[in-house]
Amino acid sequence: MTQNIYAYVALPGSPMFDLIDVRTLPQTMAEWSNYSLNQTYNKQASNLYHIGGFHFHSGKGDKTDRNFPGLRRLLIASFELIIHLRWKFRYFGHFDTEKRIIEALLKRASRRSEKSDVVYNNPIS
Secondary structure (H helix, E strand, O other), X not given: OOOXXXXXXXXXXXXXXXXXXXXHOOOOHHHHHOOOHHHOOOHHHHHHHHXXXXXXXXXXXXXXXXHOOHHHHHHHHHHHHHHHHHHHHOOOOOOHHHHHHHHHHHHHXXXXXXXXXXXXXXXXX
């Protein structure tokens, strides 16, 4: 079991607040409670959200490890290295192509996981 913590929320007064388009900010407390950088229209802030999330979920037993077990890890390994470097050097721009490929790989991994769950949960008698 894992617990995800997303600290990358651009709240007013925080250093990340300047990265977002203030016109897209929530107006009510309920909207603020569901707000994250993933929902912004600011590309750099959204990239930071994805790069940070991927960077922190790449350890042994974390999401990336579960989505790409064994040799399948090689499919994502080069992107892990690039994301590690992006995080280290705080470079969050020009992430579109990598993001599309990573999302396609994750989508494929999710489909594979769903298929194995169906087989596991519905054994043939």
